[in-house]
Amino acid sequence: MIEVLTLFLFNIVIYSIPLLYATCGEIIVEKSGSLNLGVEGTMAVGAVFGFLAGCRADSLPVALLVSFAASALVGAIFCIFTISLQANQNVTGLTITTIGVAVYFFVGNGLGANWPVYRDCTRLVAGVSDLNIPLLSKIPVIGKAFFSHNILVYLAVIIAVLVWVYFEKTSFGLRLRAIGENPGAADSLGVNIVLYKYLHIMAGSGIMGIGGLYMGLNMGGTFEGSNCWINGYGWIAIALVIFANWSTMHAILGTFVFGFFNTLRIYNMPLATTFPKTMGWLSSVPAQVFSALPFIVTLLVLVISSIKSRKSGRSNAPTAIGVNYYREDR
């Protein structure tokens, strides 16, 4: 009986983690004042290259490194176009989504090579097997649900916390935030804007790539079917950045909320039949409602936060987001 609840919570975490990677990555990008709509494509590229390299080498570290590097390279392309060549960020981002997903299909099913079978990559499979955290994983329900996951789940949370510390507590983070708020002012203080933007957008994109890799590993990586593994999660991440109000700490909670609703699509009936008194009503809610709810909540959060920021005069959104910085305009 309790088992259903545990599995429900466990799967929320499974679902949330790729979103957490992608959201953290996009928050870093947006804090530097760039809006990268290419999350979906960036994740797809990191997923396919990281997965295949990891299988070839039969090693999780290789998979992580290659997915980070491949996606960072996609981030670099975004930088070249928007920072060096001053192209429109929205259009560049959308292009990256299209091309990234196309690269995924080309490499994944298009080349038609005999890719390694994930099942047979014993060391890689062992690398992402669930780890029980001592003591904590013994707690009933919550232990199994939150403290018995694979290493990539914990890594995502660690990254989210580290990024928050970086932004809030280090001078590098402060300079980056300054660039996102007012690049002209940061420039006049001697901050190397181009270097900062390149490095952070590449790092953010690399983190998105690990999110994509996570999805591939979690699903046992088959290239059958006409849909990409990422299948729209990159877009949800862009919405989540707003939902999380550009804070990676909020993103941990925000991704959990998104994961909660999406997992309910599958678990509404099991929960309703197991706990008929308290959750029986779930069975009569159409599944489409659960998939729409996170977006409705995002809109509400946006409205509330914009009312709040109008009153207090400050918002967490980087002021200069989406605007290319051109030094001679200063």
Place this chain on the structure above:
Amino acid sequence: MKKLLSLIVASVVMCAALFTGCGTAASESNAEAGGAGASDFIVGAIYINSQNDNAGYTYAHHQGIVKAMEALGLNTETNLKIRDNVPEDDEQVRTAIEQLAGQGCDIIFGISFGYINAFAEAAEEYPDIVFCHATGYLSNDRNFNNYFGRIYQARYLAGIAAGYKSLEIGNNNIGYVSAWGTEYAETCSGINAFALGARAVNPDAVVHVNEIYTWGDQELERQAAEVLVSTYGCGVIAQHCDSAQPQIVAQEQGVYGCGYNSDMASDAPDAHLTAPVWNWNVYYQLAIETAMNEASAADFFTNIGGNYYGGLNEGMVDISPLTDNNAPEAAEAIELARNLMVSGEWDVFSGTALVFSGEAGSVTVEQVSQALMDNEGNIIVDGGQGSVDDSVIQGSMNYYVDGVVAES
């Protein structure tokens, strides 16, 4: 700032809706092999996705057309004209048809349901070209027909395999991950046929259907299969969705499974029993051959015998080879059921049920008069009455048969 934010949100929500709804596929490779025929017969095809896909719906049709043309000695490089990625929009389909007509096509295939109106109009406008539309319901009595297959017959056979497995492992719970349920006759008839097959072998079997309300989300397909195993204790997982995730889950969880569309044994070597599969080339060869050999396009409808719904008999549908994971009786029972359907003696949705009995080596089948009931206790077909396969072909089937439980 507010303007920008609202722009972002609007575009994100729109894109998310768009991209999660229908994942796009664009992939490369796979060269067409050219036949050596000297015929000047030109085949046209309009695809919803790309001829370069490596899996999925368009891929299956493209392979079917290429295979059929090769069998007929037609060169697939010079004599096959394709319009890829044509959306279900009358105007765009019309343009694609005009282009193919301009390239001298003698027969044009449209593989997606939404091409239906444009095809019906074009058939009147171009009386010298043969038009064939898949999965639709319109036709004229001259140069325009529609075609589809009785995949439910193959589903029934897969159901038998699942039923025997459930007996062998002593677990009556069978799971079924489905993109949609009673909303579409295509998914609903598949579930029903599968359940009837399973219960012909194991009358106590229950088919738990988990709908995910979308095509193509592998994560949801995976979770749905996991729930079927963990919550409902299913020992066999069948599927009607895009990816092999349910089979991979079956493999991981140590249960069994029936795939769909392609032989998924390589995805789940220890779990897979068999999968219903399509052989579209059967129809394409028949259609192209008929059109090639006739004096006038206006004779097509008569010559091909009207609208086409091939089943096991024609080879249009089948199941992938049974793996060693199957229970020992499965192969014999499936052969018996197949023979009854191939000969036309019996069909799935009728008032006659098949009952299998006996050990491996001596499996027998008995035809029993038994009303076809839905899972709310209503009689669909009275005992002994004929098949209602029309409701599958015309798309009106919208109920689950007895033994099916919707779990979502």
